[in-house]
Amino acid sequence: KNQVEQSPQSLIILEGKNCTLQCNYTVSPFSNLRWYKQDTGRGPVSLTIMTFSENTKSNGRYTATLDADTKQSSLHITASQLSDSASYICVVSAGGSYIPTFGRGTSLIVHP
């Protein structure tokens, strides 16, 4: 069964600090992995998309890594801002089928 596990479940950091969120998946065959940011009560917003051949992708202060061998991904946020407080969701899609598998998300709270 395809699964996506994220850790930690929640994280509290101080403004200006860096943090790294983890995503492990068992989706096979792998097609692509996406990280989304979801503010409370809003729809997810795409941060990065990575295919099998990509191992790093950046979007401003967000940098995602992908290790297809170990089936792990991370999302690194640098110089956190109060507006980074949100849920960060890892989504993995299998080849041959669109149906994505969502992780439960990591709830990030940035304190001043």
Next chain:
Amino acid sequence: EPEVTQTPSHQVTQMGQEVILRCVPISNHLYFYWYRQILGQKVEFLVSFYNNEISEKSEIFDDQFSVERPDGSNFTLKIRSTKLEDSAMYFCASRRTPDGSYEQYFGPGTRLTVT
């Protein structure tokens, strides 16, 4: 910047009633999706739609659910006889033609409350 819109933002209905959730995808997008998120749980895929037909659907998308693109702009999700467990946030999303971009754009969601 173009965006996906959804109406209504909040729908309250009684168990057994039919509801229609509406979405207006980004105008040059051809792939459309519905997802749901029960409060406190992860987002779940319901259905994908392309070229006026369902491409894929999940186990959640049973005979009580249907989707339609009644005109060139709207994309709807109908639940025929709502159950308490249908209470959730429903998100519509759209994507461009298959040009190598997998990015989807989500709408703000419709919160459905079944009483």
